[in-house]
Amino acid sequence: MTIALRGGTVVTADGEVRADVLVDGGVVSAIGPSLRGDAELDATGCHVLPGFVDLHTHLREPGREEAETIATGSRAGALGGYTALVAMPNTDPAQDSVTTVEFVRSQGRAAGLVDVLPSGCITAGRRGERLAPLADLAAAGVTLFTDDGNGVQDASLMRRALLVARDLGVVLAQHCEVSSLTAGAVMDECACSGELGLPGWPAVAEELMVQRDIDLVRDTGGRIHFLHLSTARSVALVRAAKAEGLAVTAEVAPHHLLLDHGALRSFDPVFKVNPPLRSPADAAALREGVRDGTIDAVATDHAPHPAWNKEVPLDEASPGMLGLHAALGVVGAALSPSPMDVARMMSSAPARIAGLSPRHGSLPAVGGAANLCVADLSARWTGGDRPTGSRSANDPWVGVPLVGAVRHTVFGGRATVVDGEVQQ
Amino acid sequence: MRHVLGIGEIGLERAEAILALVPRMAEVRSRSVPKVAALRGRTVAMLFLEDSTRTRLSFDAAARALSADTMTFTASTSSMKKGESLRDTVETISALGPNALVVRHRTSGVPWQVAAWTEAAVVNAGDGAHEHPTQALLDAHTIREALATESLSGVRVGIVGDIRHSRVARSNVRLLRMLGASVVLVAPSPLQPPGVEGWGVDASSSLDDVIGGLDVLYLLRVQAERITGGAAPDAGEYARRFGLDHARVRRLRPGAIVMHPGPVNPGVESSVDLSRLPQSVVGRQVANGVPVRMAVLLDALAGAGAGMEEE
Numbered sequence: 001m002t003i004a005l006r007g008g009t010v011v012t013a014d015g016e017v018r019a020d021v022l023v024d025g026g027v028v029s030a031i032g033p034s035l036r037g038d039a040e041l042d043a044t045g046c047h048v049l050p051g052f053v054d055l056h057t058h059l060r061e062p063g064r065e066e067a068e069t070i071a072t073g074s075r076a077g078a079l080g081g082y083t084a085l086v087a088m089p090n091t092d093p094a095q096d097s098v099t100t101v102e103f104v105r106s107q108g109r110a111a112g113l114v115d116v117l118p119s120g121c122i123t124a125g126r127r128g129e130r131l132a133p134l135a136d137l138a139a140a141g142v143t144l145f146t147d148d149g150n151g152v153q154d155a156s157l158m159r160r161a162l163l164v165a166r167d168l169g170v171v172l173a174q175h176c177e178v179s180s181l182t183a184g185a186v187m188d189e190c191a192c193s194g195e196l197g198l199p200g201w202p203a204v205a206e207e208l209m210v211q212r213d214i215d216l217v218r219d220t221g222g223r224i225h226f227l228h229l230s231t232a233r234s235v236a237l238v239r240a241a242k243a244e245g246l247a248v249t250a251e252v253a254p255h256h257l258l259l260d261h262g263a264l265r266s267f268d269p270v271f272k273v274n275p276p277l278r279s280p281a282d283a284a285a286l287r288e289g290v291r292d293g294t295i296d297a298v299a300t301d302h303a304p305h306p307a308w309n310k311e312v313p314l315d316e317a318s319p320g321m322l323g324l325h326a327a328l329g330v331v332g333a334a335l336s337p338s339p340m341d342v343a344r345m346m347s348s349a350p351a352r353i354a355g356l357s358p359r360h361g362s363l364p365a366v367g368g369a370a371n372l373c374v375a376d377l378s379a380r381w382t383g384g385d386r387p388t389g390s391r392s393a394n395d396p397w398v399g400v401p402l403v404g405a406v407r408h409t410v411f412g413g414r415a416t417v418v419d420g421e422v423q424q
Numbered sequence: 425m426r427h428v429l430g431i432g433e434i435g436l437e438r439a440e441a442i443l444a445l446v447p448r449m450a451e452v453r454s455r456s457v458p459k460v461a462a463l464r465g466r467t468v469a470m471l472f473l474e475d476s477t478r479t480r481l482s483f484d485a486a487a488r489a490l491s492a493d494t495m496t497f498t499a500s501t502s503s504m505k506k507g508e509s510l511r512d513t514v515e516t517i518s519a520l521g522p523n524a525l526v527v528r529h530r531t532s533g534v535p536w537q538v539a540a541w542t543e544a545a546v547v548n549a550g551d552g553a554h555e556h557p558t559q560a561l562l563d564a565h566t567i568r569e570a571l572a573t574e575s576l577s578g579v580r581v582g583i584v585g586d587i588r589h590s591r592v593a594r595s596n597v598r599l600l601r602m603l604g605a606s607v608v609l610v611a612p613s614p615l616q617p618p619g620v621e622g623w624g625v626d627a628s629s630s631l632d633d634v635i636g637g638l639d640v641l642y643l644l645r646v647q648a649e650r651i652t653g654g655a656a657p658d659a660g661e662y663a664r665r666f667g668l669d670h671a672r673v674r675r676l677r678p679g680a681i682v683m684h685p686g687p688v689n690p691g692v693e694s695s696v697d698l699s700r701l702p703q704s705v706v707g708r709q710v711a712n713g714v715p716v717r718m719a720v721l722l723d724a725l726a727g728a729g730a731g732m733e734e735e
């Protein structure tokens with residue numbers, strides 16, 4: 001069964017090439033003019049990109065299947081052009097055992113729409129008290145460890161984790177939040193929170209941990225990835241650390257690029273997210289950080305929640321918003337990126353950080369893995385007009401003008417999305 | 425039918441219209457049969473998920489004085505089940521067909537959320553640290569009454585206490601500025617709200633610096649955990665810096681008044697008995713609660729033309 005992607009512009013290592021792409025089995029078998037296949041997908045007006053890789057997806061299974069399952073989250077991912085999702089470990093049970101990690105991976109295989117790559121916890125139960133079995137988890141194929149949802153508060157524990165991770169050749173990913181500064185917070189601490197009388201999450205709560213971990217990386221020779229950076233000062237700290245040559249990478253979530261804390265004036269808990277939406281100046285600094293490469297990757301922090309956890313007072317509402325289905329459109333609207341930039345920030349950089357190259361994140365090439373995203377990067381659409389794929393409805397993009405839409409997704413040589421529709 | 429959410433939404437014109445109704449409402453209350461038919465056949469539902477007996481009884485009395493039927497849902501009676509969302513609760517109550525929903529909640533924004541889920545007029549009876557518009561309206565009425573002036577321009581109001589966590593402060597700042605008063609917020613910096621410099625008011629961390637220039641000294645209720653949570657090591661130090669005592673009473677301008685939204689924490693906001701202090705208008709604030717809430721309900725449900733004839 002071969003698939004020909006016809007009439008598109010292929011983003012290759014040699015630049016953009018107007019060509020068809022032939023997929024045969026799991027690999028790209030030809031790139032050139034007038035290729036025919038058993039199935040043919042129209043790529044006219046589209047770019048053929050490497051399939052997107054999300055470093056930060058909450059799939060909720062096991063434990064919170066009413067919000068999302070690995071199957072529904074995979075569907076949302078495929079619709080967004082993703083072929084690999086790193087599954088965050090704040091499941092129930094948490095992904096701190098080989099059993100749970102294997103379960104997540106096998107559910108991903110059963111869904112068959114993307115590669116589901118379970119992350120592992122840094123600490124047992126994400127409780128921040130003692131290390132999880134990092135070596136056992138690494139032996140089971142885990143390449144990225146995080147307590148996401150919690151930052152590792154204890155500096156001594158974090159220091160030991162960095163040393164162990166260095167031994168194992170895996171990366172630690174930190175959710176930067178000094179929790180003593182954020183108790184009860186529902187939004188950015190800012191003039192808006194003062195006006196609305198809502199408890200604030202100050203920027204310094206993130207920046208203190210970014211600074212601490214940069215210092216620990218210098219101290220240990222370890223390596224760290226910063227999840228969902230949200231403040232201008234965090235970007236500046238990472239920029240300085242990189243200039244120093246430290247092994248530091250960073251991601252930003254689409255919502256922090258395009259939304260700001262003013263959204264909370266609606267009191268709509270769909271805009272409650274952790275870390276919170278920040279100021280327009282922070283969003284501008286994050287966009288600049290992506291453009292100059294300080295921030296390596298865009299990662300969705302896709303965080304589905306059922307209505308009964310969102311149609312409640314803000315302090316009771318669960319933090320998080322959907323992201324997979326609209327990430328490309330948000331990146332397009334926020335950054336007007338070149339096709340090569342899209343490939344870098346949404347595929348090759350995240351694949352490199354999570355250790356997924358070359359199966360993921362490689363620019364289309366003959367002989368390479370057939371994990372591809374075919375997208376019209378100039379398509380204008382309005383959030384809410386396309387299906388999210390998710391089981392949940394906490395979509396912050398309803399009514400927002402977006403730029404860039406996924407037409408087809410090819411995963412492992414199979415078309416998982418054709419003309420914006422999931423192929424089960 | 426229209427919502428009464430925050431002072432900003434109400435605006436100056438409507439606030440003045442509500443305040444203009446208050447003397448007529450007070451007159452109704454003084455009748456031998458203190459009741460008019462204005463809202464007969466209407467139902468006012470109280471959704472008080474944060475306990476506040478005083479405010480709830482005040483709204484209840486106001487609704488009954490206008491001949492509305494009332495029903496009450498509190499955190500204990502509404503039996504919010506685990507897994508039942510606020511929206512479920514609101515839709516259940518709305519199905520009973522109330523014309524107005526008076527909402528009190530410990531969390532900012534809840535009345536705005538509720539307004540999206542009900543056909544009823546939503547009246548904000550206090551949300552989190554955000555707004556308490558009926559308190560601000562009754563305070564404005566009390567100030568006009570006590571200072572015997574319609575215009576508040578040139579009037580200097582000092583609000584003292586936990587501004588950061590106070591809905592009374594926020595609604596009062598908005599309404600008092602709208603009415604022309606100038607405001608100074610007095611609190612230790614941890615209890616000043618972020619962004620206060622954009623509020624069009626002055627901020628001070630010293631009551632002694634500002635007390636001599638005030639026409640109105642408005643003491644907020646302060647919760648003990650907020651004091652030890654950042655304002656001062658204990659209530660004693662807070663009282664020494666920000667509490668009203670006899671020495672500070674002597675520094676008040678002639679004609680200045682002292683206010684408090686109640687209930688007072690004795691010895692914290694004031695070591696002087698506010699029920700006996702000549703400058704205190706705390707009793708007037710309490711007395712104005714029902715007529716102001718009658719005016720608000722009338723404005724929300726009937727408009728100013730409603731019948732004032734006796735029942």
Ligand SMILES: [Zn+2]
Nearest residue numbers: 148149175274
């Ligand atoms: Zn996180």
